[in-house]
Amino acid sequence: MTDYQAPRRIGAVNWLGLWTLYLKEVQRFMAVATQTVAAPMVTTLLFLAVFTLALGRAVEVVNGVPFTQFLAPGLVMMAMVQNAFANTSSSLVSSKVQGNIVDILMPPLSPAELTVGIALGGTTRGLVVGATTLIGMRIFVPFGVHDLLFVLFYAVAASLMLALLGMIGGVWAEKFDHMAAVTNFVITPFAFLSGTFYSIQRLPDLFQTLAHINPFFYMIDGFRYGFTGVTDTTPLLGVAVMLGIDTVLALVCWRLFAAGYKLKA
Amino acid sequence: MTARKAPGRRTPDGEPGGDVPVSPGTAPRGRHIGWVNRIGLWTLFWRDLLRDLEIWKVTIAAPALQAVLFALIFELALGDASLTMAGLDFAAFLVPGLVAFAVLERGFESTAYMMVYDKLEGMITDVIGAPLTAAEMAVGFGLMAAVSAVITGIATWLALLPFLAAPPAAPGLLLLFAFGGGLMMGLVGLVGGLWADKWDHISAVQSFVVIPLVYMSGVFFSLDRLPDGLRAAAALNPVYYVIDGMRYGISGSAEADPGTGFAVMAATVAALWCLCWRLLASGYKLKP
Numbered sequence: 123m124t125d126y127q128a129p130r131r132i133g134a135v136n137w138l139g140l141w142t143l144y145l146k147e148v149q150r151f152m153a154v155a156t157q158t159v160a161a162p163m164v165t166t167l168l169f170l171a172v173f174t175l176a177l178g179r180a181v182e183v184v185n186g187v188p189f190t191q192f193l194a195p196g197l198v199m200m201a202m203v204q205n206a207f208a209n210t211s212s213s214l215v216s217s218k219v220q221g222n223i224v225d226i227l228m229p230p231l232s233p234a235e236l237t238v239g240i241a242l243g244g245t246t247r248g249l250v251v252g253a254t255t256l257i258g259m260r261i262f263v264p265f266g267v268h269d270l271l272f273v274l275f276y277a278v279a280a281s282l283m284l285a286l287l288g289m290i291g292g293v294w295a296e297k298f299d300h301m302a303a304v305t306n307f308v309i310t311p312f313a314f315l316s317g318t319f320y321s322i323q324r325l326p327d328l329f330q331t332l333a334h335i336n337p338f339f340y341m342i343d344g345f346r347y348g349f350t351g352v353t354d355t356t357p358l359l360g361v362a363v364m365l366g367i368d369t370v371l372a373l374v375c376w377r378l379f380a381a382g383y384k385l386k387a
Numbered sequence: 388m389t390a391r392k393a394p395g396r397r398t399p400d401g402e403p404g405g406d407v408p409v410s411p412g413t414a415p416r417g418r419h420i421g422w423v424n425r426i427g428l429w430t431l432f433w434r435d436l437l438r439d440l441e442i443w444k445v446t447i448a449a450p451a452l453q454a455v456l457f458a459l460i461f462e463l464a465l466g467d468a469s470l471t472m473a474g475l476d477f478a479a480f481l482v483p484g485l486v487a488f489a490v491l492e493r494g495f496e497s498t499a500y501m502m503v504y505d506k507l508e509g510m511i512t513d514v515i516g517a518p519l520t521a522a523e524m525a526v527g528f529g530l531m532a533a534v535s536a537v538i539t540g541i542a543t544w545l546a547l548l549p550f551l552a553a554p555p556a557a558p559g560l561l562l563l564f565a566f567g568g569g570l571m572m573g574l575v576g577l578v579g580g581l582w583a584d585k586w587d588h589i590s591a592v593q594s595f596v597v598i599p600l601v602y603m604s605g606v607f608f609s610l611d612r613l614p615d616g617l618r619a620a621a622a623l624n625p626v627y628y629v630i631d632g633m634r635y636g637i638s639g640s641a642e643a644d645p646g647t648g649f650a651v652m653a654a655t656v657a658a659l660w661c662l663c664w665r666l667l668a669s670g671y672k673l674k675p
Contacts, residue, residue: 157587161594168602173464176608180470180477299442306449314456320464 132230139231140239147243151209158205158247163255166201170194170259173319185321187350190263195346196318199280201255203341206248206284207291207309210240214292215301223385233379237289237372244285245278252277265349272357273348279364280341284309286371293378293385312338322354337367420518427519431527432534435501439535447539450493451546454485458550461607473609473642475634482544482551483634484606489543490565490633491601491626494536494572495579495593498528502580503589511673521668525577525660532573533566540565544637551637560645561636567652568629572597574659581666581673605630609642625655 130138151158174190184192217223226236259265267273287309295301316338322330333339334355344360347353379385420427439446461481472480505511514524544555555561575597583589603617604627610618621627628648635641641648667673 154587157590157594161590164594164599168599172602172607175612176461176472177464177470178612180465180468299444302445302449306445306452310453311456314460319460320466324463324466 136230136232136235139229140235143226143231143236143239144242144246147209147213147240148246150213150243151247158209159251159254162201162205162251163258166197166255167258167262169197170262185323185352185354187352191265191350192321192346193319194259194263194265195349196342198252198255198259199276199342199345200313200318202248202252202277202281203284203313203338204309205251206244206281207288207305209247210244210285210288211292211295211301211304212288213240213243214289215295215298218292218295218385219297227385233376236379237286237375240289241282241285241372241375244288245281248281248284249277252281267349268351269348271348272344275361276341276345276348276364279361279368280345282368283337283341283364283371286368286375289375290371290378293375293383296384312336317342317354337363340364424518424520424523427517428523428527431514431517431519431524432531435497435528435531436534438501439497439531440538446493446496446535447542450489450539451543454489454543455546457485458482458547462550473611473640475638475640478551479553479638479640480609480634481607482547483637484630485547486540486544486637487565487568487630487633488601488606490536490540490569491572491629492597493539494532494569495576495597497532497535497569497576498573499576499580499583499589499593502528502577503583503586506580506673507585515673522664524667525574525663528577529570529573529660529663532576533570536569536573537562537565540569555637556639557636559636561633563649564629564632564636564645564652567649567656568626568633571625571629571652571656571659574656574663577663578659578666581663581671584672600624600626601630605634605642625651628652 132139170190170193173193178189181189183189214223217226226240231239291301291304295304316333316336322333322339322343325333340355340360340363343354344357344364347357347360458478458481462478465477470477502511505514519527579589579592583592603613604621604624610621610627613621622643628643628651631641631643632645632648632652635645635648
């Protein structure tokens, strides 16, 4: 009689592995929640205070919505996307630099499972930061919800998009400098200039046209529509844009992992 | 010529022992250091300033770009509405605030991140082991932060020229307040860096103390926008005087008297410097 332990049978999806990877990604940021959740909330509330105190008297209404109620959803979306991006990109870059990337390359996880597990970890960070910031903001700004479905859709779709972008950036970057450059010179400008603080109708014609091919514009505008019911475009167009971009980015991540780009020799 | 057996040395044949030539005329002597170790001070200053300049994308370009982004956002959010703040056109109010913010934040980061990095990597022994007194270290670190902050401030001011195309109203005072502000925050960063045991600690100090303090001290709005209680507190806030003084230097108008501002800034710098000097002398969190 031998009592060899039979190998674990893995079906079409390695659920145990996927769940473990997801938990690792979530616990990684929850372990330093003051830095990853509380700090973004404080920074976002500061932005609200600064903009309200500086411009509150001069700019009372934007697109028929009181300035603070216009600003609040935009700021929450900005915090969500910056943190979703930071989570996946920093996770991959630090794993690569420290060498513990093998811990996710060696286990029986397919490229698709890697993509899903890491992306959902980043999405969770975005949603946790978004929810915390929203609660903090509700204390100061009396906003209501116009359409909860839009709020939830855009919160998830936008966090997912930036989580996927962070993965692509994280796979590409070879050191922390590369990642800091992408964050400082690409992600932050897009998050700042795509309508968080103003209606794009303020922009010159050329930039208004450009805004319509900028996914950051659709996510901020659509998320705001969920709260205020006012939009610079049609909300359903935004839904289509977000779904399309998330799908394309997920496919890119999947191919990058499958090819082992900058990950496997 | 005298000779002695040196333990650990080997003769040309590989045998233990061997002679170490020692003669009074040729043996190296200790460098004579006067009241101030000038070479050491200069080396410390340069070493850390070069570390900041080497990563200029993070220390110079990123703060300048951030300031441009803020200026753009405020201009676009303001749109056609006109706004004067403390008697200044809004752009003339905002640009000095943004330059001051860049200076103050760089001053803090310069010493804070350097100190935490050196502690975590063990490189801090290079400084502690060198023949530098605590006072010399406090001077070297502080001056390094001030110069780094002024360089970032100049780059930020240049980047913001499209928003406020005018030469500084009082360049001398501007430099004085920028240098003093960078020095002040550099010393704050030094205290924070000495206290912090890991990155989490120093980024908590930055997120929860330094940035809120600077943001609410008149970078973006004049103090008459604040509720009464906060306004009284702001009058005691040295960061406010630095920002206000730099605004006087760039735009020629200030809320407070620049003389008072300078006195508050100088007193704060002196107090912080004494604190740093005592912390370094006592070896707080540096020596067992």
